[in-house]
Amino acid sequence: MSTTSLVVGALLLGAATFAIRATGPLLHSRLQVPARLMALMSLAATVLLVALLATSALFDGQELSDPARPAGVAVGGVLAWRRAPFVVVVLAAAGTAALIRALGG
């Protein structure tokens, strides 16, 4: 993998990501978006975040991950539900996955 292609790739992805993010804020003033549509956008954002976390917890690319990762995320999820601080959630998730892997070999 050449340095140039990696840098160009990073710049392209960065530019596209910025364009996607800026569409709403830049068009919003010229576009009257009804309150119900805004609520729907908000719901859409939550749906996408949950889908993203679920797939990244259970899959490694297109194949299922080992059980340690979802187990770690589940422990983190229970702690988050019980309103534990974020750092505790993350450390518990990583720690659980690491522990299961250490025990399971």
Added chain:
Amino acid sequence: MAVRPLTFLRQWRDDLGPALLRDIVLVNLAICLVGISYGAITVGEGLPVWLPNVMSVVVLAGASQFLFTGIIATGGGVVAAVLAGILVNLRHLPFGFALADTVRERPLLGSYLMIDEVVAFSLAQKEAEVRRKVFFTCGFLLLFFWNLGSLLGALLGQAITDTEVFGLDAAFPAVLLALVMPALREASTLGIAVLGAAIALALTPFLPAGTAVLCALLALVAARPWRAEPP
């Protein structure tokens, strides 16, 4: 405006309140940990040590950065990695509309800082002024801590070879879960989000990276958006 930095900071702290500030700091420490896992995994896959930080400044979107690394590591090539990253980041389109009002005064800077965690954290704030302050405070801190984590991780990745031993791959989904938790306490939102996740999980083995996540939006039909009256 000639405001002394300390006065400014004190004002900022008083505006947000200690509880909210503590939460923001804790999210950022968590993001720093995810950044460490990102940097370590990327360098562990044989990519150059400067790449995590270049990506973390230029792209500033964790999920697509993980994906970019993953595709190049499995031999997919830069073009596929960029396209997949764009696909994953298409979810920021509704974020932009949802937060358009919040970043109204600084749309370009606001768009740059529109990171998953900042979005989730901001949307959790009901009051517009608080939401705006949370967005920019959290955004700037995240830019810093995500890069700090990426740097530490990249250096760590040179030293250790197997990052999964430390369970670092579980950190990213766990942070997202913690961040959407406030929204999920609402039963109707939870139902639709679970349906969306089920759709995405069912489709992931069959679709290109990122597409399955976008298909989760089909679950919005369950919210019956065509109804004239809000539920």
